[in-house]
Amino acid sequence: MAKLTKVQAKAHTEAEKILTKDRLSDDEREFVIEHWQESARHINSIAGAFFTPWGLACDFAVEVGPGRIIDLCAGMGTLSLACLWHNIHGVTDLVCIEANPDYAAVGMKLVPEARWIVGDVFALPPGLGRFDLAISNPPFGAIKRAASAPRFTGKQFEMHVIDIASDLADRGVFILPQNSAPFRYSNCPNGGWPTTVRDGIGNGYLHCPSDPHDKLLAQTGIILEPNCGIDTGHYRDLWHGTSPVTEIVLTDFIEARARRAGPPTVAEAEIIARPTEPVAAQPDLFGAAA
Template sequence: MAKLTEPQAKAHQQACDLLAKDVLTEDEKIFVLQNWQESASHINTVAGAFFTPFDLARDFAIETFAGRVIDLCAGIGMLSFAVKSKLAWESGSRLELTCVEINPDYVAAGRKILPEANWIQASVFDVIDMGLGSFDLAISNPPFGRISRPEGKRAPRYTGADFEFHVIDIAAHLASYGVFLLPQMSSGFRYSGSQEYRRDTSGKAFDFQQQTGIYLGPNCGIDTALYRDAWRGVSPVCEIVCCEFDTQETIEPEILIAPPAPVPAAPATRRSIGVPAQLNLFGSAA
């Protein structure tokens, strides 16, 4: 457990007091999201659980859309809240949220922040067998790196040790599309904090794509390095990664070594950032 500064401890206690209420206002929910400290009673480094900075979550939501949405490793619902807030400005948007989180304290807080969501306290490795049906979108800021998993549990195809890749592989069996916040070394490309967009042609993200056929695609051009110092207890360079699961069967692994391309323009719809059959993995005509 981390030692909080006096202002942090005071704000955290105020957030705890708010969570004792039956119903929270929107402003109170935002205060909790910004000030409830996950490290006050949990050891973040063991679980790899670091909550997404509030403003980064709002940028993340740019890549999301309405429909049936599942939030894997949801924490207290930061990403889902950002998605809901974004869609509130889009008339006629239908949003059905399912949030999966293993930590009971996080679930209890999340139910106050997003009471309209279906909260499931469970391991992400058990979700496929729950009969939840199919989703339009999976989102996640999963634990990063070689975090311990339940004994004997892993994703359907990925056999490596990195937790974030297990979550993406599981998401591919639940949803048509996915948006993930990943450490840059696991994203398959470099953009945030760099002067140009560059694809990886080796390394663990490249190997994951080869093994599973899941293409780790770029976002509309969000530089997450702007929020590097907004994390609590860590300062990672991350990328927002988009995956078109519906088209993964069309991916030819050898195309992954093609020369890098510029950052693509913002997509008109969610489908335009995927990997249609007539395009190669870098957006040029096949």
């Protein structure tokens, strides 16, 4: 458990008082998300549990579409709440999976619209059905886990979660440590633009080898791709008890399952190995708006 400053402790105490209410207003929900300290009761480094900053969660929601959503390793539901509030197309169903009962209890107050399941993502209950989208800010790195994903055999907890999600949903949006992503954009000078030039055109993303991603692709058929231009570096100092460099990654699980169904053709293999095509530069609107 981390030692809080006087200001943090005072705000956390106020958040605890708010959580005693039966129903919370929208302002109260935001206050709890920003000031309830997950480290006040738990040693977060052991479980890798660091909740998403609210501003980052709202930017993350830009990549979320309509339909059924499952939030794996949901914590107190920050991503889920942002997706509910910022998805103008409408979330038709929302399921949150969280192993820590204390976090889930807070989440049930913050996101009562969701169906909360207190349990391990490695032992999901049957009958959840098919989801349009899986989302997660999972624990990062070689965190102790109860089991393994169906296919991925590496140490990175986050990649095990993505592998599990590929059997549940058609698409995925995840927050990962930058060294697990196959690109660099966040926290780079000018959004990475000066460092990425191919055929005279910069696309804003620095493509770089990633051993975890290479292993994920080889074992699961999953390809992680860049987002629409969200620099998570704007929120690096707003995490509680840590300041990670992260990226928001997207993936198409329908395509991944098709790859797993059989070996790719020569043409498909060339597409998989090909770097992302350059796209026109765009201003960092989301960072500026935050």
